[in-house]
Amino acid sequence: MKPLDQAGATHKLRVEEHRLKGALDRFYNHEDFSRNQTGLEAAVLEIATPIRVIVHDTGGSSVSLLNQVDSGYLDKLIHFAPLIAPPSRILPSGQRTMTSVIPINVSFGVGKTVFIRYKGCKGTEKKVPLAEWWNAPCWDSGSNQISNKDIVLAIANKEGGAHVDGDVSAKYTSAKDQGKIIVGGRPVNDVVRLGNLVGIAGDELLEYLADHFPAVAEQRE
Numbered sequence: 001m002k003p004l005d006q007a008g009a010t011h012k013l014r015v016e017e018h019r020l021k022g023a024l025d026r027f028y029n030h031e032d033f034s035r036n037q038t039g040l041e042a043a044v045l046e047i048a049t050p051i052r053v054i055v056h057d058t059g060g061s062s063v064s065l066l067n068q069v070d071s072g073y074l075d076k077l078i079h080f081a082p083l084i085a086p087p088s089r090i091l092p093s094g095q096r097t098m099t100s101v102i103p104i105n106v107s108f109g110v111g112k113t114v115f116i117r118y119k120g121c122k123g124t125e126k127k128v129p130l131a132e133w134w135n136a137p138c139w140d141s142g143s144n145q146i147s148n149k150d151i152v153l154a155i156a157n158k159e160g161g162a163h164v165d166g167d168v169s170a171k172y173t174s175a176k177d178q179g180k181i182i183v184g185g186r187p188v189n190d191v192v193r194l195g196n197l198v199g200i201a202g203d204e205l206l207e208y209l210a211d212h213f214p215a216v217a218e219q220r221e
Contacts, residue, residue, distance in 0.1 A: 009068035013054065014216045016065060017209050020050040024117075024202045027195065032112040034184040037192050044195030047202045048155040054205065055134055056153065066130075069213065074131040078208040079121040083197075085142035103139045103197050104181060104188070113183050115196050118203040130208065139197060144174045148201045151175070151194055159191055 004012060023046035026039075033040050057064035066073035083103055088096050105116045121127070128136075137145040154172040176190040210217040 004068055006069065009065055010216065013065045013069055013209075013213065016050040016054050017206065017216050020047065020054070020202055021206060023047040023050065024199060024206070027199050028115055028117045030114065032184075033106075033115060033192065034113050034186050034188070037186075037189040040192045040195065041189055044155060044191055044198055045159060047195070047198050048152045048159075051148075051152050051198070051202060051205060052156040054209075055130070056149070073212075074134075075129050076208065076212045077124065077127040078130050078133045079118075079126055079204045080128045080133045080136075080138075081121075081126050082136065082138045082140070084137065084140040102181065103141075103175075104193055105196060106183070115199060118200045120203075120207055133201075133204070138201070139175070141175070144171060146171045146175045148197070151197055152201065155191065155194070155198060 023043055027043035027047060030036055030040055030043075054065050056062060057067050064073075070076075090096055107114050107116050134149045135147055138148045138151070139146050150171050158172075175194060180190075181188050181193070206217075
C-alpha cells in the first residue's frame with residue numbers, strides 16, 4: 001500500500017476518528033442490548049474496523065494511519081486497565097483458589113440492560129505506550145490471554161468487519177467460548193460480549209487521539 005502524504009493521512013485519520021465515535025455511540029446507546037444483539041453485533045464490527053485502520057501496522061504492506069501522521073505514535077501514552085484474573089493461591093485449608101474473569105461490564109435497570117461505558121482517565125498512573133495497549137493482554141480469563149490486537153483484528157478481518165472468514169486464531173476462538181452469560185433469559189452473543197472490550201478500546205483510542213492529535217478531534221464537526 002502506498003502511504004498518503006501528511007495532509008491526506010491527517011484528513012483520513014479525522015474521518016476514521018469520526019467513524020469510530022459514531023460506531024461507539026450506536027453501540028452504547030441501545031436501550032436494552034439483550035433484545036437487539038443483531039444490531040449490537042453490527043455496531044461491534046463498525047467499532048473494530050476504524051480501530052484497525054487507525055492502529056494496525058504490519059511494517060510492510062499495511063501502514064497504519066497513525067504511523068503516516070506520526071512515526072512515534074506507538075510510544076505515546078494511552079489509558080489501559082486490562083481485565084486480569086488474580087493468580088491462584090493456596091488457602092490455609094490446603095485448597096487452591098481459581099478465579100475466572102468475564103469480560104463484560106453491565107448495568108441492570110428497570111426494563112433495560114446496558115453496557116457501562118469508559119468515562120475517561122485524567123491521571124497517568126494507568127497509562128502505557130500505545131504499543132503495550134495494542135499487544136499486551138487486555139483480558140486474562142485465568143486460562144487464556146487475549147490482546148486488543150487479537151480481538152480487533154479477528155472481528156475486523158474475520159467476523160464481517162471487512163470480510164467473513166472461518167479461519168480465526170486459537171486465542172480468539174477460546175475467548176469466544178469463555179465467560180458465556182444469560183441476560184433476560186437470552187444468552188449474550190459471543191461477538192457482542194467481546195464487543196464490550198472493543199468498545200472500551202475504542203473510547204480509550206478516542207481519548208488518545210484527543211490527547212496527542214487534538215487537531216483531529218477538534219475538526220470532527
